[in-house]
Amino acid sequence: MNRTGITLNNFFPLRALVLLATLASLAAFAAGCPSGSDSTSTDSSSTSTSGTSDNGSASGSTDSSATDTSATDTASAGSVGQISGAGATFPYPVYSKWADSYQKETGIGLNYQSIGSGGGIKQIQAKTVTFGATDAPLSGEELAESGLVQWPMVMGGIVPVINLEGIEAGQLTLDGSTLADIFMGKVTMWNDPAIAALNEGVSLPETSINVVTRSDGSGTTYNFTYYLAEVSEAWKTGIGVDKAVEWPVGIGAKGNEGVAQNVAGAKNSIGYVEYAYAKQNNMTHCNMINQAGKTVSPDADAFAAAAASADWNSVPGYGVILANQPGDATWPMTAATFILMYKTPEDDASSTEALKFFKWAFEYGSEEALGLDYIPMPASVVESVEAMWSSEIKGEDGQPLV
Amino acid sequence: MSGTMLNVGLDAAQLTEQRSKVLRGFARGDRAFSLTTLIACWTVVIILTGVMVALFRGALPAFQAFGWEFFISQRWSPPKEIFGGLPAIYGTLISSLIAMAIAMPIGLGIAIFLTETCPMALRKPIGIAVELLAGVPSIIYGIWGLFIFAPFLAEHVNPSLVKFFAPIPLLNALFANGSYGTNVLTASLILSIMIIPFISSVSRDVFETVPAVLKEAAYGLGCTTWEVVRKVVIPHTRVGVIGGGMLALGRALGETMAVTFVIGNAHRINPSFLDPGTTISATIANEFTEADPGLYSSTLFALGFILFVITFIVLAAARLMLMRIERRLGN
Numbered sequence: 001m002n003r004t005g006i007t008l009n010n011f012f013p014l015r016a017l018v019l020l021a022t023l024a025s026l027a028a029f030a031a032g033c034p035s036g037s038d039s040t041s042t043d044s045s046s047t048s049t050s051g052t053s054d055n056g057s058a059s060g061s062t063d064s065s066a067t068d069t070s071a072t073d074t075a076s077a078g079s080v081g082q083i084s085g086a087g088a089t090f091p092y093p094v095y096s097k098w099a100d101s102y103q104k105e106t107g108i109g110l111n112y113q114s115i116g117s118g119g120g121i122k123q124i125q126a127k128t129v130t131f132g133a134t135d136a137p138l139s140g141e142e143l144a145e146s147g148l149v150q151w152p153m154v155m156g157g158i159v160p161v162i163n164l165e166g167i168e169a170g171q172l173t174l175d176g177s178t179l180a181d182i183f184m185g186k187v188t189m190w191n192d193p194a195i196a197a198l199n200e201g202v203s204l205p206e207t208s209i210n211v212v213t214r215s216d217g218s219g220t221t222y223n224f225t226y227y228l229a230e231v232s233e234a235w236k237t238g239i240g241v242d243k244a245v246e247w248p249v250g251i252g253a254k255g256n257e258g259v260a261q262n263v264a265g266a267k268n269s270i271g272y273v274e275y276a277y278a279k280q281n282n283m284t285h286c287n288m289i290n291q292a293g294k295t296v297s298p299d300a301d302a303f304a305a306a307a308a309s310a311d312w313n314s315v316p317g318y319g320v321i322l323a324n325q326p327g328d329a330t331w332p333m334t335a336a337t338f339i340l341m342y343k344t345p346e347d348d349a350s351s352t353e354a355l356k357f358f359k360w361a362f363e364y365g366s367e368e369a370l371g372l373d374y375i376p377m378p379a380s381v382v383e384s385v386e387a388m389w390s391s392e393i394k395g396e397d398g399q400p401l402v
Numbered sequence: 403m404s405g406t407m408l409n410v411g412l413d414a415a416q417l418t419e420q421r422s423k424v425l426r427g428f429a430r431g432d433r434a435f436s437l438t439t440l441i442a443c444w445t446v447v448i449i450l451t452g453v454m455v456a457l458f459r460g461a462l463p464a465f466q467a468f469g470w471e472f473f474i475s476q477r478w479s480p481p482k483e484i485f486g487g488l489p490a491i492y493g494t495l496i497s498s499l500i501a502m503a504i505a506m507p508i509g510l511g512i513a514i515f516l517t518e519t520c521p522m523a524l525r526k527p528i529g530i531a532v533e534l535l536a537g538v539p540s541i542i543y544g545i546w547g548l549f550i551f552a553p554f555l556a557e558h559v560n561p562s563l564v565k566f567f568a569p570i571p572l573l574n575a576l577f578a579n580g581s582y583g584t585n586v587l588t589a590s591l592i593l594s595i596m597i598i599p600f601i602s603s604v605s606r607d608v609f610e611t612v613p614a615v616l617k618e619a620a621y622g623l624g625c626t627t628w629e630v631v632r633k634v635v636i637p638h639t640r641v642g643v644i645g646g647g648m649l650a651l652g653r654a655l656g657e658t659m660a661v662t663f664v665i666g667n668a669h670r671i672n673p674s675f676l677d678p679g680t681t682i683s684a685t686i687a688n689e690f691t692e693a694d695p696g697l698y699s700s701t702l703f704a705l706g707f708i709l710f711v712i713t714f715i716v717l718a719a720a721r722l723m724l725m726r727i728e729r730r731l732g733n
Contacts, residue, residue: 251666252678
């Protein structure tokens, strides 16, 4: 009897093993297949969500209740209560400040995940958020392809920051080509003739330049390299423009705060950060020589001047990069950050709420933006954007949402 | 007589019946139990296979685009879509190796001190303190490394290192420059601090398994503490010590956050340990959020796959080494 028990036990796992092995290999292939079949989108998390929500337009049963209420009464905001967005980290402070004030006024909250511009684009394409936010604008083709509209929401500037003994903020002046040469490793000493020529009367130390860049993909890097490519042919052909590039020299640090910390921690260093970040941390910035040949300091007026002289309608989706704009008072590294939404959103109610929020932000958010060292969009751009909303963004019934 | 016989017969049959019922019950319970454990085991295998397959599928476009070039190229240019994995692979290996070289003697030293020479009253508290170190989240080492340790090294240690090694050929190439606080050596030092607790707590546990009789006999023969450790404790626990070392190496290879903060994140191979570098996990953590779908993302998948394979090879090599040692000891 005992013996049969043993044989049973011995026999059983063998059979089960074979059975489970087959099951397991099946499951493993099942797990591998969906991510592989969709080879264009390699982000597995967004792939899975896009798979389900793409079908959502056909089924739509879960959304129908919300859509119905909005169709009958667009003003009934209570049913939504929350706007969701994701994307660029650069405008996160001002978006969250606006969201806070907006919630106090209307009771409607905004959930903004600052996961980076690339993440924002992925999420709006997967339709998991109502709006996406990006620092690097999408091209007209990309917008048309995915049925998105794009507009600039707020602006800021990028400033070179340095840590050089005896040099105070604004004492050092650089021009575009010298800045490009420094970040390309062509100018390696602080007392290089190219720097000295721009800074007569400033005593420059005979030390090597420590370059600090962003290691993470970033809209800041995109705008910074865009400017360097504008002013330096060698940069354009040798390195190029992107959210992360092949830096020939220097160390990479994560985020604005990482760059700031590395510049502060290493003597004789230079890096680039968002203006708001440099100002709030009292970093030593450089002045720049702009396209008009004038020396300018980074401040709100200089950024606004860049926006004023730009031709916003020259590119589809207002995708103008504000680098190296004309004008005497223009700061050469100004950047706008953009919002992405669908022309015909799946969820009319929450899209309407999002547009109302942006309208409110354009109208009442300027003070708060300036308080955080962001620059509000000029009135002409706001007008044009709002007109675009009513002509482009339509609900299921074909009527404009706002 | 015959009645009783029959009775007995019946009883015996009933008893047999009863007994086999109970035994069947046991067998069923055992079967359920072994099935449960089997499922638990297979869950891991299924997940592991799934991860591996998904990584490989994600990496395939990059491997197809670059081929073997990917393993030897140093270029890393997202705008031009030219990617080479060598700097990240090199950085991963070199930072882990330096970290192991620093952490192994220190970790063993701690373990030997705790088991052999430490006063009894202090053993518990010091042991607990070391184990607490193992529980510190890596991001904390990263922040501490970036804000305090790296500037300190750049200011006080790197210049003297460069000066000290300058006249020595070969070594002066390994310790050159040093103007950046965040570099390969800083990352290795942080890594070594992180893995010391692993080595020391595993080693301490295995050292404690050495029978007291063996040690006492050795001491009785007049051995010094060093001789006891060298000739009795270490040979007796070699397998466990190597196991602890491999566990630590595994952690060092895959460590992400702390390394990202202090390695300098430069896609270049510099001979000097005082120059910035990068590792596979740091590259993925840095660039995944903003990587465009397509070749760029696929490259990061490819790096992930390579890290997977490297870790696998390290563990397999450790197993092989242990098996060889055991076989030799058996002979």
